[in-house]
Amino acid sequence: MFELTMPKMGESVAEATITQWLKNEGDAIAIDESILTIATDKVDSDIPSPVAGILTKKLFNENDVIKVDQVIGLIETGGTGSSPKPATAAVTAKAEADKPAAVPQAVELRAEAPVAAAAAPSPSQPVAQSSPSEAKSSATRFYSPLVRSMASQEAVSQAELDAILGSGQDGRVTKQDLLAYIAQRASGVQSMNSAPAAVAAAQSSAGSASMASMGFKAPAPTIFPGDEIREMDRMRRLIADHMVMSKHVSPHVTSFVEADVTLIVQWRERVKSAYEKREGERLTFTPIFMEAVVKAIKDFPNINVSVDGNNIVYHKPINLGMATALPSGNLIVPVIKNADRLSLSGMTKAVNEMANLARTNSLKPDDVQGGTYTVTNVGSFGNILGTPIINQPQAAIMALGAIRKMPAVIETPEGDVIAIRHKMFLSHSYDHRVVDGALGGMFVRRVADYLEQWDPNREI
Numbered sequence: 001m002f003e004l005t006m007p008k009m010g011e012s013v014a015e016a017t018i019t020q021w022l023k024n025e026g027d028a029i030a031i032d033e034s035i036l037t038i039a040t041d042k043v044d045s046d047i048p049s050p051v052a053g054i055l056t057k058k059l060f061n062e063n064d065v066i067k068v069d070q071v072i073g074l075i076e077t078g079g080t081g082s083s084p085k086p087a088t089a090a091v092t093a094k095a096e097a098d099k100p101a102a103v104p105q106a107v108e109l110r111a112e113a114p115v116a117a118a119a120a121p122s123p124s125q126p127v128a129q130s131s132p133s134e135a136k137s138s139a140t141r142f143y144s145p146l147v148r149s150m151a152s153q154e155a156v157s158q159a160e161l162d163a164i165l166g167s168g169q170d171g172r173v174t175k176q177d178l179l180a181y182i183a184q185r186a187s188g189v190q191s192m193n194s195a196p197a198a199v200a201a202a203q204s205s206a207g208s209a210s211m212a213s214m215g216f217k218a219p220a221p222t223i224f225p226g227d228e229i230r231e232m233d234r235m236r237r238l239i240a241d242h243m244v245m246s247k248h249v250s251p252h253v254t255s256f257v258e259a260d261v262t263l264i265v266q267w268r269e270r271v272k273s274a275y276e277k278r279e280g281e282r283l284t285f286t287p288i289f290m291e292a293v294v295k296a297i298k299d300f301p302n303i304n305v306s307v308d309g310n311n312i313v314y315h316k317p318i319n320l321g322m323a324t325a326l327p328s329g330n331l332i333v334p335v336i337k338n339a340d341r342l343s344l345s346g347m348t349k350a351v352n353e354m355a356n357l358a359r360t361n362s363l364k365p366d367d368v369q370g371g372t373y374t375v376t377n378v379g380s381f382g383n384i385l386g387t388p389i390i391n392q393p394q395a396a397i398m399a400l401g402a403i404r405k406m407p408a409v410i411e412t413p414e415g416d417v418i419a420i421r422h423k424m425f426l427s428h429s430y431d432h433r434v435v436d437g438a439l440g441g442m443f444v445r446r447v448a449d450y451l452e453q454w455d456p457n458r459e460i
Helices: 087-096 101-110 146-153 158-164 177-185 196-204 234-249 262-279 285-301 343-358 439-454
Strands: 002-005 015-023 034-039 045-047 053-058 065-067 071-076 253-260 303-309 313-314 320-322 373-377 394-401 403-413 416-431
Touching: 034 071, 146 158, 146 177, 253 439, 262 343, 262 416, 285 320, 285 343, 285 373, 285 394, 285 439, 320 343, 394 439, 416 439
Parallel strands: 320 373, 373 394
Antiparallel strands: 002 071, 015 034, 015 065, 034 045, 053 071, 253 416, 303 313, 394 416, 403 416
């Protein structure tokens, strides 16, 4: 009997939610065949079987939260489908005991509602309650990366976090618990779910001016005859949650620059076929633009920052996120780590690899974490420019518009002439708390300069 365990999905992933069992008990399974789908707060992943056999026992149900290395199913490798051996009975019993009593813990990895739109819980919504004496120490209590990130963004102190009695397994604070607490704090209602001393201290500090104090309830739409109502899928909920949070956390400012990329268009047209034959990789415009962004970040390192309360984190690595469309139509942002260490050919390979992983739903949680700056190509949809939303906790993001042939005035020694040039708009959105207009404007201008000063004789 083989024990199927939850594999390690990345350094920062300790648990995941089972979203779907792809096999039923009694089904035959081939080696590397997917058995179930799991979800973290970033990506969905299939869990393949390392052995061939018959699935004899599912130890967890859909929507249950499982930890890394936890046994989640039993596979009879003999192919007889016999009942679990006595040695595995204890595993089954332990798994049953480890199951959460209810689904709420799974909320920690599922975006149930936009953070800023969280209202005080209705009477029918259970809210975990505790007194200050029941607060748990952070030294002995586990908080998921999602909960810690939300707490930081909403200026919830560690003392407040420790004072919340969680509804998750082993009293863990879930996203739902934290949203309820933030809503109560914003409304000024003192509940039993928080320590009065911790709340008073947080409210008296400058860092407690949370965006949750601007909370609102979205008006309900009018439903007309023939309208169809579809529930958001998990990924769309996460995107909605993240976008609303970002607009409330960061005061967005966007600067625009038009760049003449004629030299790049002509150079790429000349070298792309030979490069693809030699390297087996398509040479798109994206890695060229990403390289220019990296160079500009080196010139203006104060763009490569994050905000942590009243602190600014100046990142040493340049980890570029690239917004990518999924087959479902949703967007995800895989990250090219240490992009400043890559040659143009290396950047091309990294861009193509991440794009392919996204298209085949093969991204791992670590592939979409750790970004310090993001680039999104709105030109791929035919848009000439856009005003992108910052990918928190980063401080800036750039949108690349479509490349178009445009008439332009060219200065020559003989005088000005009008010529057809390839032009595009660059849109740079940045967090005005830490990036002023001068820095944000100079940065996007520098990216355009690098593109316009392209060496037409460059080798790749």
